[in-house]
Amino acid sequence: MTRQLHLGAFLLESGHHVAAWRSPDVPDRAGLDFGLYRRLAQTAEQALFDAVFVADSVAVEEGPGAERISRSARFEPLTLMSALAAVTERIGLVATVTATYNEPYHVARKFASLDHLSGGRSGWNLVTSDNAAEAGNFGRAEHIAHADRYARAEEFLLVVQGLWDSWEDDAFINDRDSGVYYRPDGRHVLDHDGAHFKVRGPLNVARSPQGQPVIVQAGSSEAGRQLAARSAEVVFTAQSNLAAAQAFYGDMKRRTAEAGRSPESLKIMPGVFVVVGRSRAEAEDKQAALQALVDPVAAVGLVSRMIGNFDLSGYPLDEPLPELPLTESGQRSRQQLLSSLARDGQLTLRQLALKVAGGRGHLNVVGTAADVADVLQTWFEQGAADGFNVMPPTLPAGLDDFATLVVPELQRRGLFRTRYEGRTLREHLGLARPAVGAAAGFHLKEGV
Amino acid sequence: MTRQLHLGAFLLESGHHVAAWRSPDVPDRAGLDFGLYRRLAQTAEQALFDAVFVADSVAVEEGPGAERISRSARFEPLTLMSALAAVTERIGLVATVTATYNEPYHVARKFASLDHLSGGRSGWNLVTSDNAAEAGNFGRAEHIAHADRYARAEEFLLVVQGLWDSWEDDAFINDRDSGVYYRPDGRHVLDHDGAHFKVRGPLNVARSPQGQPVIVQAGSSEAGRQLAARSAEVVFTAQSNLAAAQAFYGDMKRRTAEAGRSPESLKIMPGVFVVVGRSRAEAEDKQAALQALVDPVAAVGLVSRMIGNFDLSGYPLDEPLPELPLTESGQRSRQQLLSSLARDGQLTLRQLALKVAGGRGHLNVVGTAADVADVLQTWFEQGAADGFNVMPPTLPAGLDDFATLVVPELQRRGLFRTRYEGRTLREHLGLARPAVGAAAGFHLKEGV
Numbered sequence: 001m002t003r004q005l006h007l008g009a010f011l012l013e014s015g016h017h018v019a020a021w022r023s024p025d026v027p028d029r030a031g032l033d034f035g036l037y038r039r040l041a042q043t044a045e046q047a048l049f050d051a052v053f054v055a056d057s058v059a060v061e062e063g064p065g066a067e068r069i070s071r072s073a074r075f076e077p078l079t080l081m082s083a084l085a086a087v088t089e090r091i092g093l094v095a096t097v098t099a100t101y102n103e104p105y106h107v108a109r110k111f112a113s114l115d116h117l118s119g120g121r122s123g124w125n126l127v128t129s130d131n132a133a134e135a136g137n138f139g140r141a142e143h144i145a146h147a148d149r150y151a152r153a154e155e156f157l158l159v160v161q162g163l164w165d166s167w168e169d170d171a172f173i174n175d176r177d178s179g180v181y182y183r184p185d186g187r188h189v190l191d192h193d194g195a196h197f198k199v200r201g202p203l204n205v206a207r208s209p210q211g212q213p214v215i216v217q218a219g220s221s222e223a224g225r226q227l228a229a230r231s232a233e234v235v236f237t238a239q240s241n242l243a244a245a246q247a248f249y250g251d252m253k254r255r256t257a258e259a260g261r262s263p264e265s266l267k268i269m270p271g272v273f274v275v276v277g278r279s280r281a282e283a284e285d286k287q288a289a290l291q292a293l294v295d296p297v298a299a300v301g302l303v304s305r306m307i308g309n310f311d312l313s314g315y316p317l318d319e320p321l322p323e324l325p326l327t328e329s330g331q332r333s334r335q336q337l338l339s340s341l342a343r344d345g346q347l348t349l350r351q352l353a354l355k356v357a358g359g360r361g362h363l364n365v366v367g368t369a370a371d372v373a374d375v376l377q378t379w380f381e382q383g384a385a386d387g388f389n390v391m392p393p394t395l396p397a398g399l400d401d402f403a404t405l406v407v408p409e410l411q412r413r414g415l416f417r418t419r420y421e422g423r424t425l426r427e428h429l430g431l432a433r434p435a436v437g438a439a440a441g442f443h444l445k446e447g448v
Numbered sequence: 449m450t451r452q453l454h455l456g457a458f459l460l461e462s463g464h465h466v467a468a469w470r471s472p473d474v475p476d477r478a479g480l481d482f483g484l485y486r487r488l489a490q491t492a493e494q495a496l497f498d499a500v501f502v503a504d505s506v507a508v509e510e511g512p513g514a515e516r517i518s519r520s521a522r523f524e525p526l527t528l529m530s531a532l533a534a535v536t537e538r539i540g541l542v543a544t545v546t547a548t549y550n551e552p553y554h555v556a557r558k559f560a561s562l563d564h565l566s567g568g569r570s571g572w573n574l575v576t577s578d579n580a581a582e583a584g585n586f587g588r589a590e591h592i593a594h595a596d597r598y599a600r601a602e603e604f605l606l607v608v609q610g611l612w613d614s615w616e617d618d619a620f621i622n623d624r625d626s627g628v629y630y631r632p633d634g635r636h637v638l639d640h641d642g643a644h645f646k647v648r649g650p651l652n653v654a655r656s657p658q659g660q661p662v663i664v665q666a667g668s669s670e671a672g673r674q675l676a677a678r679s680a681e682v683v684f685t686a687q688s689n690l691a692a693a694q695a696f697y698g699d700m701k702r703r704t705a706e707a708g709r710s711p712e713s714l715k716i717m718p719g720v721f722v723v724v725g726r727s728r729a730e731a732e733d734k735q736a737a738l739q740a741l742v743d744p745v746a747a748v749g750l751v752s753r754m755i756g757n758f759d760l761s762g763y764p765l766d767e768p769l770p771e772l773p774l775t776e777s778g779q780r781s782r783q784q785l786l787s788s789l790a791r792d793g794q795l796t797l798r799q800l801a802l803k804v805a806g807g808r809g810h811l812n813v814v815g816t817a818a819d820v821a822d823v824l825q826t827w828f829e830q831g832a833a834d835g836f837n838v839m840p841p842t843l844p845a846g847l848d849d850f851a852t853l854v855v856p857e858l859q860r861r862g863l864f865r866t867r868y869e870g871r872t873l874r875e876h877l878g879l880a881r882p883a884v885g886a887a888a889g890f891h892l893k894e895g896v
Contacts, residue, residue: 021622021624021629022624023624024624028622029620029622029654032564032654034534034564034565038534058553058557059652060614060635060652067631067635068628069629070622070629071652072629072630073615073620073630073652074652074653075564075565075653076560076561078526078530079526079530079558079561079562080561080565082527082530082531083530083534083565084534085531085534086482086532086535087535101551101553102551102554103550103586105506105585105586106554109506110524113524113527116480116523117523117527117531133648137553138551138553139645139646139647166508172477172521174469179470179516179743179746180515181469181515181517181518181520182520182521184515187515198587199585199587200581200584200585204505204506204507204519204522205480205521205522205523205524206480206521295627297627
């Protein structure tokens with residue numbers, strides 16, 4: 001079969017453009033509008049997306065301009081995805097959950113439960129927490145340093161994957177006659193005792209339809225790449241140009257092979273911010289209308305947070321961005337991306353703020369369906385992507401546009417499915433269902 | 449308006465009878481059958497129940513006979529209730545979550561998210577974890593001692609309630625023209641710093657439709673009663689006879705008044721295990737059929753766990769139960785209840801095991817709809833209950849029986865609603881919606 005690309009629908013309140021919430025065609029208070037999310041998930045499913053995807057943070061947005069963006073009131077991802085599971089049939093459900101301020105037993109259990117609720121459609125986007133605002137909600141004055149939080153995340157994942165294999169697929173025999181509900185030899189005790197966690201198990205959820213929910217990883221730092229190469233099945237990444245994306249793609253496939261895994265077992269999906277119109281002029285008008293709604297205070301606040309919670313609100317808007325130090329806060333790889341965007345383009349702070357106001361440093365495409373498909377096809381065929389996480393500028397309109405204009409164009413080119421072949425997220429992504437004990441890096445003890 | 453009783457539908461896999469899963473009319477592996485739970489919730493909603501209720505444990509069942517009961521594979525409550533929110537319209541959704549091995553920010557956030565998803569129908573049954581199996585899944589060799597876990601639970605609840613009031617009801621003004629998404633003076637920082645938790649806030653969820661999700665409390669020990677009197681809105685309790693239930697009811701109403709609250713602001717809902725038939729003989733036959741399926745190993749295992757993880761599997765089945773010490777494990781009040789059941793009835797171990805095989809020490813009623821209604825009416829009118837948490841012996845049949853036989857009988861007597869008057873769980877229960885800052889015992893700091 002011809003290789004086809006994979007699509008995620010990245011749902012984010014009123015849309016990905018920082019001024020989306022000010023757009024006249026989006027609902028009020030979209031982050032807590034379940035009717036909207038239900039409609040979005042159903043639209044994405046009708047358009048045959050592999051999955052819907054939600055980001056997360058365990059804190060409100062802080063700092064200058066926080067009250068001017070729409071990120072401080074939103075659904076918690078696992079509750080949202082569970083509700084969406086009940087009103088969809090086939091589409092994957094990828095929820096972001098931090099490994100930094102959580103317990104692996106709870107996380108393993110909730111994703112396994114979601115996998116059962118949805119008939120095998122759950123995925124976990126494993127992130128580490130990157131700011132002091134989150135730390136303060138979990139009893140810490142300072143967040144955990146970058147290297148430490150990745151070491152903890154890797155052990156966390158090991159425990160979660162071990163717990164997901166607590167039971168053989170056929171352990172629960174439900175034998176009414178003999179009175180035996182499960183086979184004791186189908187039960188595994190993890191008994192993990194590591195540097196960060198001590199977790200006995202077993203999990204009180206049967207092995208789930210996918211065996212293991214799909215592991216998504218979104219960090220592109222050195223530590224993030226190492227973790228992804230060893231353990232992830234999908235990498236969501238921010239890449240703003242083809243050459244950088246190709247380099248990242250090649251590096252990740254190479255690392256995956258070096259980790260002893262098939263390069264096809266890791267799917268690379270850059271984010272793509274897409275403004276699409278029936279004509280190029282219509283697309284550009286849509287983009288211009290959104291850019292005109294950008295509040296400089298809000299946009300500079302966004303850059304400040306992306307660049308590592310370095311407060312830029314006092315800096316002159318129309319002078320070049322100064323060289324900024326890497327901080328322990330924020331996503332390391334995103335700090336580097338923004339710094340190089342500003343330096344390479346010789347951008348002023350205002351120009352940088354406007355540039356990231358839409359796609360936050362991800363690939364941006366503004367044009368017709370053919371223009372968008374051209375870019376996606378190029379990236380897909382030239383070693384930069386296995387698929388894309390689509391970031392609509394506004395919701396629901398931006399997703400409707402992608403579904404009705406771009407998806408048919410990709411289908412005409414043979415690049416995207418015309419019906420779901422499988423029923424689980426793994427099947428949509430072409431990922432094998434792992435046997436008990438086969439997930440990366442962990443070893444089961446004997447039964448009971 | 450005449451006082452009417454409240455009904456919860458306590459959903460538990462294949463049913464509350466320990467042998468339910470062996471009954472021919474229940475689904476296989478019911479604990480992870482979402483189609484079953486959807487049907488149950490919709491049945492309960494059609495029958496106008498106030499809420500569905502699920503119990504929880506953060507460990508598998510351990511000990512002799514654990515493989516002979518159906519409790520080790522089940523949905524995680526918050527994911528399950530979120531999915532049920534999407535397929536129901538009016539019924540309340542009460543999920544059990546332990547305050548012992550959790551973080552208040554996560555718990556506050558998920559219940560607030562569920563409250564938004566469901567349009568104001570969420571309730572939290574706050575429990576403390578009571579066994580070493582749970583402790584072992586969260587990095588502890590021993591569980592937290594009884595008194596300590598209640599002190600921790602009380603502070604935990606204080607933090608959760610504070611976080612639920614992070615935002616004024618009208619903070620998110622979504623003002624497109626001015627670009628202001630929320631009023632900074634509508635935002636409250638909790639800045640809690642106590643013996644067990646240090647949590648800054650605010651919560652990243654807007655104040656929810658109910659203002660505060662409903663607080664349910666299920667412990668009936670001295671520490672549990674103190675917590676309930678100060679902070680709970682519903683008490684779920686196990687009472688096996690009228691006199692004891694009246695004493696408990698009177699004690700809780702008195703304590704509530706002493707805590708400075710209206711006695712009506714705390715609803716007392718004993719559990720009731722109901723086997724109902726169209727004739728008394730039919731009901732008795734149903735009960736006998738279930739009792740005949742009881743596996744002594746499974747039933748003695750159940751008693752062992754209920755009595756504080758004291759392994760009774762070596763004790764002779766047909767001799768009186770010896771006096772057992774109170775342990776730090778298991779529910780303290782349930783240990784006392786079982787000991788007195790055995791002593792007062794001079795029961796052998798087998799007799800006690802068979803007695804608790806259905807209702808686990810709760811009120812048991814076997815009979816016609818009129819018989820059941822007589823008992824419920826007596827308890828309701830004679831100061832023993834404000835309503836009941838209904839524990840069907842098998843599912844779905846036992847709930848269908850209650851809905852089609854008992855509910856109409858209660859309605860004929862004017863004891864139960866004939867339509868939903870309200871839309872939220874608070875409205876069903878006749879509980880006021882608290883103003884910001886009014887939840888028991890906590891004090892907001894000034895804005896931002």
